[in-house]
Amino acid sequence: MSKPLILVGAGGMGRMWLQAILEEPGAELAGIVDLDIEAAQAALEALGRPDVPTGQDAVALAEETGAEAVVNVTIPQAHHPVTATALNAGLPVLGEKPVADTLPRALSLAAAAEATGEFFMVSQSRRYNQQLYTFRDEARILGPAGMLVCEFFRAPRFGGFRDQMAHPLLLDMAIHPFDAARFVMGTEPVSVYCEEFNPSWSWYVGDAAATAIFQMESGARFVYTGSWCSPGRETSWNGQWRLTAERGSVLWDGERAPLTDSDAPVHHTQIPGAGIAGALAEFLSALSSPTSAQWHVARVGSGSLRSWKRRSGLQV
Numbered sequence: 001m002s003k004p005l006i007l008v009g010a011g012g013m014g015r016m017w018l019q020a021i022l023e024e025p026g027a028e029l030a031g032i033v034d035l036d037i038e039a040a041q042a043a044l045e046a047l048g049r050p051d052v053p054t055g056q057d058a059v060a061l062a063e064e065t066g067a068e069a070v071v072n073v074t075i076p077q078a079h080h081p082v083t084a085t086a087l088n089a090g091l092p093v094l095g096e097k098p099v100a101d102t103l104p105r106a107l108s109l110a111a112a113a114e115a116t117g118e119f120f121m122v123s124q125s126r127r128y129n130q131q132l133y134t135f136r137d138e139a140r141i142l143g144p145a146g147m148l149v150c151e152f153f154r155a156p157r158f159g160g161f162r163d164q165m166a167h168p169l170l171l172d173m174a175i176h177p178f179d180a181a182r183f184v185m186g187t188e189p190v191s192v193y194c195e196e197f198n199p200s201w202s203w204y205v206g207d208a209a210a211t212a213i214f215q216m217e218s219g220a221r222f223v224y225t226g227s228w229c230s231p232g233r234e235t236s237w238n239g240q241w242r243l244t245a246e247r248g249s250v251l252w253d254g255e256r257a258p259l260t261d262s263d264a265p266v267h268h269t270q271i272p273g274a275g276i277a278g279a280l281a282e283f284l285s286a287l288s289s290p291t292s293a294q295w296h297v298a299r300v301g302s303g304s305l306r307s308w309k310r311r312s313g314l315q316v
Helices: 012-023 037-046 058-065 076-088 103-116 130-140 168-185 276-288 296-310
Strands: 003-008 027-033 069-072 093-095 120-122 145-153 189-197 209-216 221-227 240-245 248-252
Touching: 003 012, 003 058, 012 027, 012 037, 012 276, 027 037, 027 058, 058 069, 058 076, 069 076, 069 276, 076 093, 076 103, 093 276, 103 120, 120 276, 130 168, 130 240, 130 248, 145 168, 168 189, 168 209, 168 221
Parallel strands: 003 027, 003 069, 069 093, 093 120, 145 221
Antiparallel strands: 145 240, 189 209, 209 221, 240 248
16 A cells, blocks of 8 residues: 655755655655745646645645655755654654754754654665665675775766755765765774865865765775865766775776676675665655664764864764
């Protein structure tokens, strides 16, 4: 039986989630919320669903339509109020990353999920990539990992809120490879040292380049270097990866199948869906058997920010 959902946010990402919800057999679009009602109606009309109710209050529209969960695709500053209100109203929430715009607010949402008993999951859509799953599967057969390295260099000109963010790379993009590193290595970070800066030619208000070194629970290291104002010879949006382990290495360019020097047989795990469709499928599955909220990556990203401010290592 499909789960009726309220989508909050009708911007560019909101429209992508709208499409995903409409295509997911386990979901039913009960309504769409945005402060700009005309934007919500336009998004629905573009997909041939002008009949879907719209509103400016997620909880009120959920009560009106009988929706049972909320998908929060608002800008980062709105993540906390929208999610907290929904959780306190008894509605599970699937939120876009980052969890919130600050670490205290992210921790507040984790506490709200625990206090209310409602499920709260944060989408990390780039985790749902079949090549990333293969990269992890290839890495597992090589024994203990020593180091994982990710390089990311692109020069997008978004316009809008990202150009004005204080930490656009770390909070809006680097949290994807931070999450992927935990996924691939199967271990959590315990400390991080990060330096963040803004090249002189950057068109971002905040720092758009960074290098971070994470120490993992296993003793291995994850090293990330990235820039959002690096024109020419750009990497994949997924970054460029190398993992070195006891019995070999695995390379992934972020676009094609990973390469390894091992001939050992590998069991390949299948993704539940690609991109945000995978996150939505996992959320719907979890509603029938909830697990802990997927918010830990917020501590990783915010730990990087605090390390940058102190210019010293910081426990995560």
